[in-house]
Amino acid sequence: MIRYSKPTTTVNKGKFIRPCPCSPGRLRCSYYTISPAVGCPFDCSYCFLNFYEENRDIKIYSNSDDMFKELHSFMASRKDLPTRLGTGEFMDSLALKELDEINSKLAQMTDKYPNLIIEFKTKSTRIDAFLERPANRNIVLSWSLNPQSVIDSDEARTSSLKERIDCAKKAGTHGYGVALHLDPIFMEDSLLEEYLSLVDQTLSTVPLKNIRWISMGGFRYTEELKLSMLERTGLKRTRLTAEFIKCSDGKYRYPRYQRVKFYNAIGSRIKSYADINTYMCMEGPDIWRHIHFDDKKVLALLHT
Amino acid sequence: MINDYIRDNKCSESIKRLLALLPPDLLEAVEKVLTYSKPNPPTLKLLAETALDLKIKTGKNPLDEKFHELASSSGIKDAVDKLRELRFEKITSINTDLKKQISGLGLKNINIKFDTNLEESFIELSSRIYSPEDLNAVKEELASLIEGKGLDKIFKTYNDGK
Known part of the structure; x- marks a missing residue:
């Protein structure tokens, strides 16, 4: 089912750059989002964009000049502080050819601002334009990863795991920074081995020295998202029948012991390859203090 | 209807x-x-x-x-x-263990009821409470973590029974 039509344009009257919203009571990772568009051509069952009716169409902001002006003044305010900025919060960064030119201009900003690390997060294979230009490690191409069985069941119209890993290898070999996002992780016991195997498959393929960071995030949902998932995909969403707990930020998550088990298993496997910055998305100190693969360097990164 | x-x-x-x-x-x-x-x-x-x-x-x-x-x-x-x-079979079983554990502390009037808003706290508590002192220590820690939401329910009964 194709829900999305051709992208339309609109004017963004608000801000283009915002601190990543994270969630109340969770450790923030000092990440900023920049949004040249909103909406996504993919159809992932769990995506929060699905419950914003207005986001089911892709809208590209026509006033990109305003976005770049805002970016310059934002970077001026950051002075020399390392700044991680990414376009993948409300859209897939690379899926749309209409954004190639804007992406290229955004990537060029790393020449002007050496403290800027800009991330393009995707589930696509559209990196050809990037492979034709000079790379640097502050331009980070990143992929959301899930085992192929999860891609098949929950990430409609996205590229396969192998395609994503192959692209990450090409990007790293070309000299780009690479980031990996294991998010959402479906923390069902039967899937743990698949996640560990995913780590093996990825880290034995992608050049390790080019991996800037890896994030992990357990599947979480709001009541609204659950209703939306059930309405869109019918009553076959057995993933929603695992035992979830309502957390203090109103989101439902797997129980703490299950999250700690998965994070430690996957994080330790990652660390067995190299000392890659690895952190958890939208988790609080109650989880962090049970994590044994963590190191001080990561916390330093998070609080930059 | x-x-x-x-x-x-x-x-x-x-x-x-x-x-x-x-x-x-x-x-x-x-x-x-x-x-x-x-x-x-x-x-x-x-x-x-x-x-x-x-x-x-x-x-x-x-x-x-x-x-x-x-x-x-x-x-x-x-x-x-x-x-x-x-x-919630697994969570219920953890709650049952927790109740046993707390009742083993010799405190009276402890009554923990199934409440999804408190489940995280329960699971955390179950692995850490071995004495009345532990219960107080955990109370402070959890209160700072989740801004005290709902905790009164547990600890009021604890204090009443002290």
Whole structure:
């Protein structure tokens, strides 16, 4: 089912750059989002964009000049502080050819601002334009990863795991920074081995020295998202029948012991390859203090 | 009948959406509940979502004759609690362990009831409480973590029984 039509344009009257919203009571990772568009051509069952009716169409902001002006003044305010900025919060960064030119201009900003690390997060294979230009490690191409069985069941119209890993290898070999996002992780016991195997498959393929960071995030949902998932995909969403707990930020998550088990298993496997910055998305100190693969360097990164 | 309930109780949009998702057998069973009980909207919502989750999980209608017997004899709230224990088997088992652990501390009037808003705290507590002092230490820690939400329920009973 194709829900999305051709992208339309609109004017963004608000801000283009915002601190990543994270969630109340969770450790923030000092990440900023920049949004040249909103909406996504993919159809992932769990995506929060699905419950914003207005986001089911892709809208590209026509006033990109305003976005770049805002970016310059934002970077001026950051002075020399390392700044991680990414376009993948409300859209897939690379899926749309209409954004190639804007992406290229955004990537060029790393020449002007050496403290800027800009991330393009995707589930696509559209990196050809990037492979034709000079790379640097502050331009980070990143992929959301899930085992192929999860891609098949929950990430409609996205590229396969192998395609994503192959692209990450090409990007790293070309000299780009690479980031990996294991998010959402479906923390069902039967899937743990698949996640560990995913780590093996990825880290034995992608050049390790080019991996800037890896994030992990357990599947979480709001009541609204659950209703939306059930309405869109019918009553076959057995993933929603695992035992979830309502957390203090109103989101439902797997129980703490299950999250700690998965994070430690996957994080330790990652660390067995190299000392890659690895952190958890939208988790609080109650989880962090049970994590044994963590190191001080990561916390330093998070609080930059 | 369900439409009358929605109208008379001014149900929220999320309850309406949830009820619209119920397959015919569950909807029929919920309507049967309304013939002998008057659940308030939050209870009806818990009933509907728990029943729906169990139906998706097992393929069977959990609102069977046994459920109706319990609901009509002990009340709908107790019946929904029982249903939720089935839905959250692992968590229920942890709660049971926690209750045993706390009762082993020799404190009186400790009463912990199944409450999804407190589950995280319960699980955390279960692995850390071995003495009355531990209970106090955990209280402070948890209060700072989750801004005290709901904790009074646990610790008021603890202090009362001290």
